[in-house]
Amino acid sequence: AKTVDTFAYAMESNPTYYSHGAYDYTNVSYSNTAGAAGTGDAITGDDPYHYVKYIEGIYVGYRFYETAAADGYIDYDTTVQYPFGYGLSYTDFEETLDSVTFDGKTVTANVTVKNTGNTAGKDVVELYYNAPYTEGGIEKSEVVLGGFAKTSELAPNATEKVIIQLAAEDMASYDYTGVKANGGAYVLEAGDYGIRLKSDSHNVIAEEIITVDSDVIYDDSNDGKRESDLITATNLFDDVSNGEGIVYVSRSDWAGTMPKASLPTTEEASDEIVAALTDTTVDIEDTTAADWSTKKNGLKLTDMADVDYDDAKWEDLLDQIPKDEMKALIESGGWQTVAMKSIDKAQYVECDGPNGINNLMAGMFSGINGNMYTNQAMLASTWNSELAYEKGLVYGDEAKVYGIAGIYGPAANIHRSPFSGRNYEYYSEDGYLSGIMAGNEMVGIKEAGTYCYFKHFAVNDQETNRDHGGLLTWLNEQAMREIYLKGFEVAIKMGGATGIMSSFNRVGTTPTAESKPLLQTVLRDEWGFKGAVITDCVMACTTEDINRATLAGNDFQLSYGLLNSLSDELVNSVSGQQAMRQATKNILYMIANSDAPELYKPHMYTIEKILICVLVVLLALFATYYCRRFIKMKKWKNGEPLQ
Numbered sequence: 001a002k003t004v005d006t007f008a009y010a011m012e013s014n015p016t017y018y019s020h021g022a023y024d025y026t027n028v029s030y031s032n033t034a035g036a037a038g039t040g041d042a043i044t045g046d047d048p049y050h051y052v053k054y055i056e057g058i059y060v061g062y063r064f065y066e067t068a069a070a071d072g073y074i075d076y077d078t079t080v081q082y083p084f085g086y087g088l089s090y091t092d093f094e095e096t097l098d099s100v101t102f103d104g105k106t107v108t109a110n111v112t113v114k115n116t117g118n119t120a121g122k123d124v125v126e127l128y129y130n131a132p133y134t135e136g137g138i139e140k141s142e143v144v145l146g147g148f149a150k151t152s153e154l155a156p157n158a159t160e161k162v163i164i165q166l167a168a169e170d171m172a173s174y175d176y177t178g179v180k181a182n183g184g185a186y187v188l189e190a191g192d193y194g195i196r197l198k199s200d201s202h203n204v205i206a207e208e209i210i211t212v213d214s215d216v217i218y219d220d221s222n223d224g225k226r227e228s229d230l231i232t233a234t235n236l237f238d239d240v241s242n243g244e245g246i247v248y249v250s251r252s253d254w255a256g257t258m259p260k261a262s263l264p265t266t267e268e269a270s271d272e273i274v275a276a277l278t279d280t281t282v283d284i285e286d287t288t289a290a291d292w293s294t295k296k297n298g299l300k301l302t303d304m305a306d307v308d309y310d311d312a313k314w315e316d317l318l319d320q321i322p323k324d325e326m327k328a329l330i331e332s333g334g335w336q337t338v339a340m341k342s343i344d345k346a347q348y349v350e351c352d353g354p355n356g357i358n359n360l361m362a363g364m365f366s367g368i369n370g371n372m373y374t375n376q377a378m379l380a381s382t383w384n385s386e387l388a389y390e391k392g393l394v395y396g397d398e399a400k401v402y403g404i405a406g407i408y409g410p411a412a413n414i415h416r417s418p419f420s421g422r423n424y425e426y427y428s429e430d431g432y433l434s435g436i437m438a439g440n441e442m443v444g445i446k447e448a449g450t451y452c453y454f455k456h457f458a459v460n461d462q463e464t465n466r467d468h469g470g471l472l473t474w475l476n477e478q479a480m481r482e483i484y485l486k487g488f489e490v491a492i493k494m495g496g497a498t499g500i501m502s503s504f505n506r507v508g509t510t511p512t513a514e515s516k517p518l519l520q521t522v523l524r525d526e527w528g529f530k531g532a533v534i535t536d537c538v539m540a541c542t543t544e545d546i547n548r549a550t551l552a553g554n555d556f557q558l559s560y561g562l563l564n565s566l567s568d569e570l571v572n573s574v575s576g577q578q579a580m581r582q583a584t585k586n587i588l589y590m591i592a593n594s595d596a597p598e599l600y601k602p603h604m605y606t607i608e609k610i611l612i613c614v615l616v617v618l619l620a621l622f623a624t625y626y627c628r629r630f631i632k633m634k635k636w637k638n639g640e641p642l643q
Contacts, residue, residue: 002087002124004380004428005415006062006080006201013079015056015064015249016417018259022464024048025269028277030469049269049277050465054475055259057248060416060483061429062201063141064249069202070142073254076202084429085126085145085200087381091117091156095125097197098161100208105227107166107195107210109147115154124383125149126198127164129171132191135252138173138180139478143201145432146171150384166195169226172218176235176477184235184477185219186226188212228493230528233481236517240508241476243273248476273472276509282547284570290577295319300344304592309530317343317588318581326580327571329587330550332561333534337405337587345588348596353452354409354425357399368402376410376437380427385440392444392496399450405596407445407452408501412438412487413461421463431483435490442496449595453534454491455501457523458512459484470543471505480507489527498531498590502554504541513544519553531593532556532586538563551575555583 011017029048059067062084069076098110113123127147133140147164154160171193172186180187190212197205218226218233225232235241249257269277297316307313325340332338339347351357357370373379373395379388399407411422415429427434438454445452459473459480460466475484491497500523502513512518513535523529535544538559546557546564557564570576591597 001381002085002126002200002383003082004084004377004430004433005418005423006065006084006429007082008065008079009081010079011418013065013074014417015059015259016054018262019053019055020417020419020462020464021052022265023051023053023263024266025051025273026266027268028274030277047469049469049472051244051472051474052462052465053244053246053263054416054459054473054479055246055248055263056479057250057476058139058141058479058482059249059251060414060479063144063483066201067140067142067251068254071251071254073258080202083200083202085124085198085383087124087200089117089121089123091115091119091121093117093121093123093154095123095197095199095205097206097208100195100210102168102210105168107146107168107171107193109164109166109195109197109208111162111164111197112159113151113154113162114159115156118156120153120155122153122384123151125151125162125164126200127166128196128198128201129166130194130196131171131173132189132193133251134189138175138177138187138189139250140173143196143198144171145201145430146195148383148433148436150382150386167228168212168216169218169228172216172226174233174478174481176238176241176481180215181217181219181222183219184233185217185222186233187218188216190214229526231525233522233526235477236521237477237480237507240474240480243508244474246474246476248479273509280545282545282567282570283551284547284573284575286573286575287569288574290572290574292323292572292577294322294342301340301588301592302344302597304588305597307592309589314585314589318585321584323571323577323580326584327566328561330556330580330583331546331565332559333556333587334537334539334558334560337556337591343588345591345597348405348591349403350406350408350453351399351404352409353407354411354455356395357402357404357407368404370398370402375424376412376427377415377424379441380433380437383433385436388437388440389444392441392446393448394444395441396445396448396450396452399445400448400595405451405591405594406499407450409452409455410438410441411455412491413456413458413503414484414487416461420461426461427487431486432490434487435494438487439491439494439496442491443494444496446496446498446594451498451531451590451594451596452496453499453501454488454497456503456536457488457500457533458503458518459507460503460505460512466504467541468543470511470541472509473505473507485522488523492523492527492529497529498593500529500531500533501558502533502535502544502549504536504543506543511544511549513549513554514552516552524553530586531590532583534558547576550579550583553582555586 068074094114094116096112101108128143129146131140146166149162151160172188175187176184196207299317320342328338337348356372411425412434413426415423532555547570
């Protein structure tokens with residue numbers, strides 16, 4: 001096993017220590033009432049809006065410690081106890097970097113691993129790269145994990161040849177400030193790149209140098225998009241990068257940009273922020289009355305298995321579905337997808353994850369007691385992508401046995417800070433490691449015939465203040481793309497995800513569930529994701545407006561339709577109809593590409609069962625309250641102490 005985070009002697013050495021936790025705006029507040037969003041009411045009330053500033057930029061985890069040490073800003077040995085990628089074994093290994101070749105597009109490293117100890121064991125081969133950095137230019141980490149591999153079990157004196165390949169475009173840095181590309185682009189700068197075989201993020205075993213002769217700028221004005229993207233990546237979040245005037249940590253001025261004390265816990269929001277937070281308008285482009293007449297094309301959901309996403313047959317299926325069924329599907333996605341008589345679709349059950357189906361909702365409404373698997377941080381510590389795939393297969397198979405069609409997980413947010421509330425549910429401080437492990441796990445789940453929702457998309461890296469009004473998250477686009485979106489990008493491009501769960505928080509002032517740049521441009525247009533996006537639980541969070549979310553590409557609500565309802569204005573408009581048809585297609589595409597239509601066992605969640613359970617809980621609470629009140633009154637009358 002290897003560490004998936006950097007372990008420092010003192011957390012105060014990390015820049016995130018000074019900007020993690022609870023921060024409030026003093027001049028704008030919201031109503032902490034379930035269902036407030038989506039009703040058209042002004043989002044103002046008694047609770048202040050919260051925010052967090054990712055002042056560290058790209059210098060998260062080992063990227064900070066390795067870079068600050070290389071620049072002489074910190075003493076590594078007295079600051080870091082265990083590096084990222086560090087681990088012990090019951091035996092010893094010798095790694096040799098046999099060769100590194102570069103054909104202009106792909107770096108290929110050939111490594112020989114020998115077990116030099118007396119016990120059989122497996123080794124992890126870690127390959128990092130060092131990119132050329134110019135002071136004041138695009139921010140660069142001293143080292144970045146570029147690839148890794150786990151060997152098979154090697155007997156004493158046995159050897160194994162390992163090949164790790166790294167695409168040159170994956171070594172490009174995102175230039176959001178326009179150093180080399182106005183409007184933003186990935187840039188592979190000219191110069192020498194160190195390809196380093198390391199035992200962990202700090203200790204070098206061997207290094208070879210490759211040279212990029214001239215800048216490669218991945219935009220339409222220069223060298224075109226990256227091969228792994230469908231469209232060119234350009235700046236989409238300037239308002240988030242610059243909206244708060246944050247001074248980001250920079251290696252060009254460690255002393256001047258590294259925080260010396262925690263940020264103030266309150267501040268006054270700008271007029272622009274206040275206006276954005278209190279704006280409840282819904283931009284419906286075409287309010288012409290929609291024609292909701294249906295056709296009888298004789299299709300069932302089971303006819304759509306393996307039908308290409310762009311096949312016109314999907315339009316024929318959608319033509320059969322009446323408005324009310326689409327509306328119910330979008331509004332009522334909590335732990336299920338509703339039955340749809342028009343296409344012979346049953347109600348399919350979904351379950352919270354990511355570590356097993358034995359959870360509150362599954363157990364309360366079905367009696368299911370499934371296996372609990374190891375958490376994501378522990379799984380990632382194996383650095384074994386094959387094991388992640390096998391876990392996915394087993395988990396997906398078990399879900400099918402219980403009649404679970406979809407799983408809410410796995411999750412790939414970043415261990416931004418040791419104090420983040422769900423680090424156990426996320427893989428690592430590194431996006432690439434997170435993406436490889438998550439991607440393999442999801443491929444396994446998908447191959448088992450179960451679909452899953454990859455969560456929480458995105459920059460949902462702390463639990464403090466993230467619910468209800470939604471935590472305003474401020475960070476620059478380089479950090480967003482290279483750190484916080486990286487795990488999602490890597491995993492989605494592997495093809496295992498047909499579901500995504502948006503997050504409680506906001507990107508800048510925009511709820512992630514309402515962010516068209518995030519859910520449409522990045523997720524679908526750039527990365528090629530095909531499938532459905534569901535919100536996080538709206539019973540705990542009223543961040544998004546269901547109408548704006550549906551128009552932005554957030555397909556349905558994790559709710560039972562009790563809190564958020566599509567407005568008549570949207571439902572009856574042409575643009576609203578188009579958005580609802582698209583959302584319905586995305587959801588049905590996800591389901592059709594699973595075994596749910598064939599293997600589903602009808603049972604469990606109905607609204608009636610849920611309401612009965614809620615009623616029982618409320619009655620129990622009331623009974624407890626009045627019993628305690630009666631006992632206290634009796635003591636008071638008898639002159640006894642109340643405590």
